[in-house]
Amino acid sequence: MSNDIQPGNQFNPYQSTPASFEPNVPQFNKVKVQAPAIALLVCGGLSLLASIWGVVNALISPPPQVPPNAPEFMSEMMKNSVGPTAAVIQAVFIFVGLFVLFGGIQMLRIKTWGVALAASIVSMFNVGSCCCIIGLPIGIWALVILLMGDVKRAFEFSGKSSMLLWAPALDGGTMADIVAFCSAKVR
Numbered sequence: 001m002s003n004d005i006q007p008g009n010q011f012n013p014y015q016s017t018p019a020s021f022e023p024n025v026p027q028f029n030k031v032k033v034q035a036p037a038i039a040l041l042v043c044g045g046l047s048l049l050a051s052i053w054g055v056v057n058a059l060i061s062p063p064p065q066v067p068p069n070a071p072e073f074m075s076e077m078m079k080n081s082v083g084p085t086a087a088v089i090q091a092v093f094i095f096v097g098l099f100v101l102f103g104g105i106q107m108l109r110i111k112t113w114g115v116a117l118a119a120s121i122v123s124m125f126n127v128g129s130c131c132c133i134i135g136l137p138i139g140i141w142a143l144v145i146l147l148m149g150d151v152k153r154a155f156e157f158s159g160k161s162s163m164l165l166w167a168p169a170l171d172g173g174t175m176a177d178i179v180a181f182c183s184a185k186v187r
Contacts, residue, residue, distance in 0.1 A: 033110060033154075040138060
């Protein structure tokens with residue numbers, strides 16, 4: 001009854017409602033997610049840069065000199081470290097780096113828990129340019145944070161709240177109602 005209009009009570013109908021106005025909003029501290037999400041972004045960015053460098057290096061570098069007394073597997077590995085095959089393999093890791101970057105962004109935004117979870121797992125096994133060395137501890141850290149109960153609930157609520165914005169338009173309205181609702185949301 002604190003919002004009743006009474007003499008001496010300053011009620012502002014244009015004041016925004018507090019975030020805890022809805023009954024099922026979890027109380028969540030975003031700082032818990034920010035540090036591992038930023039670390040995933042750094043890991044993904046380093047992986048992306050290393051893979052781009054690997055593609056360029058594989059395409060422009062001359063074949064290495066193979067010592068005559070080198071073992072067979074070592075000479076084959078040295079011969080295959082440059083050329084189109086090596087460039088294609090490094091190009092695959094460009095997409096791995098982009099995916100880890102995208103997962104870090106989603107974790108930072110507290111959206112799509114599954115993508116953030118998959119990106120933390122992929123960062124642990126990113127063997128392109130030895131990025132798994134830093135990706136392993138960062139991926140484990142992000143995984144531990146993502147599997148916490150309050151973090152999972154925050155991701156779930158974040159997904160539900162974005163769907164609630166579209167619910168009036170999708171609730172049996174005509175096509176004109178849906179178009180009007182969507183155009184009002186865009187403005």
